[in-house]
Amino acid sequence: MTFRKAILLSGGLSMIAFLVACGGSSTPQTIPPTIKITTTVGTPQSAIVGTEFTTAFSVTVTSNGSPASGVSVTFTAPSGEPNGTFATGGATDTETTNSSGVATTLQAFTAGTEEGSYNVTATTSGAATPATFALSNTAGPAADLAISSGNDQDPGFGGSYKPLVVQVTDSDGNGVSGVSITFTITGNSAASGSFTGGATTETQSTDADGNATVSDLVANPTEVGGQFTVTAAPTTVTLTPTSVTFIETVIIPK
DSSP states (O other), X not given: OOHHHHHHHHHHHHHHXXXXXXXXXXXXXXXOOOXXXXXXXXOSEEEETTSBOSSOOEXXXXXXXXXXXXXXXXXXXXXXXXXXXXXXXXXXXXXXXXXXXXXXXXXXXXXXXXXXXXXXXXXXXXXXXXXXXXXXXXXXXXXXXXXXXXXXXXXXXXXXXXXXXXXXXXXXXXXXXXXXXXXEEEOOSSOOEEOGGGOSXXXXXXOTTSEEEXXXXXXXXXXXXXXXXXXXXXXXXXXXXXXXXEEEEEOOXX
């Protein structure tokens, strides 16, 4: 063997060893498909607490851009409040995509008892991110009335009282907005109070938390101290109780 042939043979053997070590340049590389899951219908939507959402949740699963049929999809509700449950009473519903890559919940989904916004997610194997459904539980009809703050105050002669606040809630304790509440002052011969301009009544609507507030109550100047009342009652609905009463005090300086 000539020196030149020996060099060529040695180089060829080195190249073969390199290719073997690297798995060989002819070995095909397997590229996993790109799996995506996206919402189809069912978001956003809302339902009154304790009632079913009207539209089922639906997603589409694709593999490299083409519909993926026969794929398992799991829809999951949050464990904490606010939330909702599927018909079986659980937090999940697992369905399979059809020939169009679409999976739809077959179980009805019912809003929980606490109002607020949350997400239900849909996941499938291989998808980097879940599909998300934006949901909201809304308060039920107004049912209850209670004093939140401002009762039993004594700001002194001619002083201002801290805000008087009542809350309207549904049967599950969620605040109900937009309820009109009228506050009425009932004085006596010894003591009384008034709202802006000397008014004895004032009407306010409940806010997003179900609170109706008056913040302009003052003690009328008087020569005799004592107590008077402020009654808060709804103007268009019937609640339990039908009204609540604040008892306030006027103190005469010595």
